[in-house]
Structures are given as C-alpha cells and as structure tokens.
Amino acid sequence: MYHELSVADRPLCHAEPGYARYAVSVDDFRSHLEQLSEDGWTGKSVTEALRSFGNKSVCITFDDGCETDLLCAAPLLKERSFGATFYVTIGYLGQKGYLTERRVRDLHEMGFEIGCHSMTHPYLTDVNDVQLRQETAGANERLEQICGSRVEHFSCPGGRWNARVADAVRNAGFRTMATSQTGINKANTDPFALNRVAVLGGTRSDVLLRTCRGEGLFQARLGETIRDSAKRLLGNRMYDSLRKSLLGNG
Numbered sequence: 417m418y419h420e421l422s423v424a425d426r427p428l429c430h431a432e433p434g435y436a437r438y439a440v441s442v443d444d445f446r447s448h449l450e451q452l453s454e455d456g457w458t459g460k461s462v463t464e465a466l467r468s469f470g471n472k473s474v475c476i477t478f479d480d481g482c483e484t485d486l487l488c489a490a491p492l493l494k495e496r497s498f499g500a501t502f503y504v505t506i507g508y509l510g511q512k513g514y515l516t517e518r519r520v521r522d523l524h525e526m527g528f529e530i531g532c533h534s535m536t537h538p539y540l541t542d543v544n545d546v547q548l549r550q551e552t553a554g555a556n557e558r559l560e561q562i563c564g565s566r567v568e569h570f571s572c573p574g575g576r577w578n579a580r581v582a583d584a585v586r587n588a589g590f591r592t593m594a595t596s597q598t599g600i601n602k603a604n605t606d607p608f609a610l611n612r613v614a615v616l617g618g619t620r621s622d623v624l625l626r627t628c629r630g631e632g633l634f635q636a637r638l639g640e641t642i643r644d645s646a647k648r649l650l651g652n653r654m655y656d657s658l659r660k661s662l663l664g665n666g
C-alpha cells in the first residue's frame with residue numbers, strides 16, 4: 417500500500433508529519449520495483465491477483481489519487497510491465513496535487529486498474545447510514561461514470577472499517593475491500609477484509625522484499641494491535657489529535 421510519491425522540489429499534498437511519513441520518494445519506489453523484478457516478482461492489480469494468485473505475485477496499490485500516481489508511478493510500473501490498482505478519492509479530484517477526472521481516465525487507458533477510496537475520505541466507522549451509502553454506492557456510481565467502466569474494488573479511508581462498513585461496500589457492488597490491516601492474503605482471506613502492508617517513506621528494498629515474502633510482519637502487527645486498542649479507547653478524533661501532537665505538529 418503506497419500513497420503519494422515524493423519528488424524533489426515538489427510540495428506534498430499535505431505537509432503534516434502524519435501524512436508525510438507515508439510519502440515514498442520516487443527514487444525509492446524505482447529501486448523497490450527494480451529489486452522486485454530482479455528477484456522474480458510480478459506486480460499485479462487486485463483483479464489480476466484474484467485471477468491468478470501465484471507465487472511471487474505482489475499486489476501493488478495506491479490510495480488517495482495523487483497526481484504522482486500518473487506522473488511518477490505509472491511510467492515506472494509500465495517499464496516493468498507491472499499492474500497496480502489506484503484507489504481514488506472522488507472529492508479530491510481536481511484539487512492541488514491530486515489527479516483530475518481526465519487523468520484518472522489516462523491512468524485507466526494506460527491499463528491500470530482504478531479502485532474507489534470513497535467520496536470524501538471520512539472514517540467510515542464514524543458516519544451514519546445515509547453518508548455510508550453515499551461514500552460507497554454513491555462513490556461507485558460516480559467513479560464508474562468517470563472511468564466509463566466498472567469499478568470493482570474499494571479501499572477504506574484511514575484504514576477504518578468494521579462489519580457494517582464491509583456490508584455497505586458489498587451492497588454497493590464492489591467485489592473486494594482492502595483494509596490497512598497488516599498482513600499477506602491467502603486464498604481463504606475474506607475478500608471484504610483484505611490485508612495490506614503500508615510502505616512508508618524510507619523503506620529499503622530488502623525490507624520490502626522480506627515483506628513480500630510475509631516475513632517480519634509480526635512486529636508490525638503487534639504495533640498495530642496496540643494502536644487499534646488506543647483508537648477504540650480514545651475514539652478517532654482524540655486518537656488523531658494525540659497522534660498529531662506526538663508527531664510534532666500539535
């Protein structure tokens with residue numbers, strides 16, 4: 417799970433440290449792909465991964481719909497004939513640093529898969545039923561209009577989800593829902609609770625390769641369990657403000 421790629425002299429979509437830690441530099445991304453290729457891995461979109469779930473297949477996803485998806489990630493993926501799924505937030509389209517509708521179509525025409533990352537990027541666990549429908553079914557309908565084809569995969573904003581969210585995503589006509597729960601997926605993994613691994617800024621290629629092999633995920637999962645309990649105890653809003661102040665942007 418990637419987010420925005422960072423490019424020298426180009427400001428990120430958001431400046432907060434909590435956002436910036438998810439930004440991977442283009443150079444690091446290039447070397448990730450290089451290493452994967454050299455080690456015999458193939459990058460796939462969600463649909464491709466569902467179709468043939470072979471050895472040394474890694475599903476590559478991008479959240480949010482940043483402009484660097486098209487400008488930086490897409491050409492590097494193409495060079496290696498890797499597939500990927502780009503989950504787009506519809507409300508962000510056209511904003512500074514994000515894709516436009518035209519550019520979403522460009523990505524799609526290049527052969528990449530477009531997925532949905534909600535309408536306005538709220539924590540879906542916090543919204544009422546009407547909003548939840550709008551963020552899932554409403555977003556699906558709008559994105560299909562933009563792409564001119566079916567949109568079958570959804571990823572949860574901020575990684576927040578529960579059974580109610582999964583039901584809404586299923587009822588909206590999607591085939592899968594990706595969470596931010598750390599882990600690899602197996603043939604029997606619930607398609608409405610797909611695991612992912614966040615690739616953070618500064619991730620070395622050898623660490624990424626180990627992650628693809630499913631190694632070293634235990635520690636990440638442990639940290640996640642602690643964070644999940646804190647989110648439950650504090651609620652999303654208080655958790656976010658605490659996290660902000662801890663990351664030095666109080």
Ligand SMILES: [Zn+2]
Pocket residue numbers: 479480533537572573574
């Ligand atoms: Zn997001």
